[in-house]
Amino acid sequence: MRYFSYIFHGVLALFSIALSALALGNSTNELHLGMLPWTGDTLAYVLLFGALFGLLTVALAIKGVLRILFLIWSFVVFVLLVKGYILSGYKFAPNEFRIALYLIFGALLSLFGAWFGLSRPRTATKKY
Numbered sequence: 001m002r003y004f005s006y007i008f009h010g011v012l013a014l015f016s017i018a019l020s021a022l023a024l025g026n027s028t029n030e031l032h033l034g035m036l037p038w039t040g041d042t043l044a045y046v047l048l049f050g051a052l053f054g055l056l057t058v059a060l061a062i063k064g065v066l067r068i069l070f071l072i073w074s075f076v077v078f079v080l081l082v083k084g085y086i087l088s089g090y091k092f093a094p095n096e097f098r099i100a101l102y103l104i105f106g107a108l109l110s111l112f113g114a115w116f117g118l119s120r121p122r123t124a125t126k127k128y
Helices: 002-025 040-063 067-087 096-118
Strands: none
Touching (some): 002 040, 040 067
């Protein structure tokens, strides 16, 4: 589950970076994702810097450093998805509800993977 967490958040971060780069590179800056509370330039910058932070937490968790930061990141992503898709007044397009459920379920699984990653023992160093 830990590896699923790394892959899920890595792919999500790379997708968010690509989406924000496209929005910032476009002259109209009309990015709007209804499940998130931001719009326009603010949304593009939040996606960009949030995704960069997400990649940093994934890299640190893989190295075994600051794994608690990855757990916090996983929790924030899960909360944003549930709040944005389920608890807000978001209107789903046809067949979009299924994709939202997949994203929420993947975020929940990755949250458990990040939780289990906290208890992963460190590799022992040999003393001579």
